[in-house]
Amino acid sequence: MFEFKKTTHHQKRRMMIRALVAGAFVMVCFLGLAARLWYLQVVRYEGLAARADRNRIAIVPLPPRRGEILDRNGVVLARNYRDYTLSVTPANMDRDVAQMLDDLGHLVYLSAGDRRRFVRNVGQTGRYSSIVLRNNLNDVEASWFAAHAYKFPGVELSARWVREYPEGEAAAHVLGYVGRISEADQDMLEKEGRLGNYRGSNTIGKKGIEKTWEEALHGRTGIEEVEVTATGRPVRTLSRVDPLPGANLHLSLDINLQKVAEAQFKGERGALVAIEPRTGEVLAFVSAPSFDPNLFIDGIDVENWRKLNESPDHPLINRPLYGTYPIGSTYKPFVALAALELGVRSATERIPDPGYFELGGQRFRNAGGAVYGPTDMHRAIVKSSDTYFYSLGPEIGVDRLHDFTKQFGFGQITGIDLDGERRGILPSKEWKRKTYKKPEQQHWYAGESVSVAVGQGYNAFTLLQLAQATAVLANNGVYMRPHLVSDVEDVRTGRLKPTVTKPMYTIPLKPENLKVIHDAMADVVRVGTARAAFKGATYQAAGKTGTAQVFSLRGERYRADQLDERLRDHSLFMAYAPVENPQIAVALIVENGGWGATVAAPIARTIFDYWLDPDRRRARELAADAVGAVASGGLAGVEAAEAKIRDAHDGNAPDAPRHTPPVARPETDPASTEAGR
Structure with a gap:
């Protein structure tokens, strides 16, 4: 009996211990669950609550409307339209x-x-x-x-x-195009800290104004918080920050003048830049042939890409910015001005021109074998005497010529608001030492100065540089930065902010020296190499023809009809008009076109005729007044501008000054052959 009671006591004790252990285990588990619950509900509350909200709240980026691009008259060159896409x-x-x-x-x-x-x-x-x-x-x-x-x-x-680019190929190299955002674009945006502003956007500026003014054109992305179901269906909008549209860009370009200029290059390769000297505004910017930027918006197809990329005419190259050329005789006015400013030679000093210049036993001949006899600076520019400028080269010296002409923009980055601009080559002794590795190649020879002085040799400039130099010369040495975007419009307020308001610098030039050059260039058009192209013009222009070699003749005679078309000389012309108050400066090249006087000069005449037409000039002046009134934000100014336009339509506005044809000077010299090879 005693043993039975003892066994029962031990069993109860074991059961009690087991119950206590089980209870303690259960208690520990509950305490663990409570601790975990406290951790999730208290310590991790904010993070987990935000994650839960994200599971039911979708953050939807709202891409902004890209700013429009307009020409100087308000013609839309790049715009937007809405369409639908499946993704x-x-x-x-x-x-x-x-x-x-x-x-x-x-x-x-x-x-x-x-x-x-x-x-x-x-x-x-x-x-x-x-x-x-x-x-x-x-x-x-x-x-x-x-x-x-x-x-x-x-x-x-x-x-x-x-x-969308409604004008198609017109001004394509100016506008550029947008395209899909690539991985390289994403890396660039992330590096610049702008990637967040492109959430929801799938395009970005790739070329031209679209690229260089991308930040202004893009705008600011908005955000919308939307409550969604488990399947992602939207239920309601919780909050919204509207996107800010991009700024509108007003170009200095005149699309009608642009089309007139482009029409002159049909079937030809070349470039043309027209600048307003007083402001630096680019009025026309032609690279021929062109392309249709609409092809690139959603990704160009293989066939069209092959046509553009494999074309021997290279339509995708922006020739005024990227192409570098020897500019031939169009360089001579600047060389002559350098000689005057540096005191190397007076304008009245006569140099014998037997048809060649001899140096070190080598003869450098005039183009076409022309002989001009005793020649002063005025006659040398008008008749384009190579011999006169051959002799100037060693006298000035390449370094002094380099230092003088760089002030006009030759061999320099002009800073125009387009990407891809090349510096070109403005040679100097230091440039040659850095360019060539062999000691015998690093030495500068006097004969090289001879070629440089007539725009050949190592000279390699962009057409933009030649146009800018022409504009600075027309503006008497005042250097205005060339630009295409004249005003940036805030679409919320309508205010216009100008991009260039003052000169970068002024070249210290003597007025009497400038007059020598201006008068000579005016006579190039009156009685010189460009007289045929400007016969009958109602304004007086000043210019210089040029013909530049594509390859060295090495003493042999040039025969265009025996050469491949792409080996023939380039045709160049630079000019400004009117002489008394320059409103437009032009430089152009027709690749492998031949003589500058017969090919390039007539194109400039067409440009000047269009731009200087009295009726168009008056319309531009009235439009400029209206734009200025809008930019100032004053209602009275707008009403005054509208009244002026109404008066003009009623015939009450004073007529714009008309330029009477100049009296032609009697030609004392027979027709000369275009020089400056």
């Missing part, structure tokens, strides 16, 4: 890609190219990235898909702003 997030699809494309093809048209491009992008892009399937859906397709969107999880219909 797919592969991770959210409920079927394979092929099946999805087949099912979707019953609702909207999908071309074979759309399918191939999408399948390729799926393989190259992450599963959670949104991939564009098709752009430019019309309203019927968009509404039809919207009604059946629930059948296609992962497929999204969205509206977007699309860039």
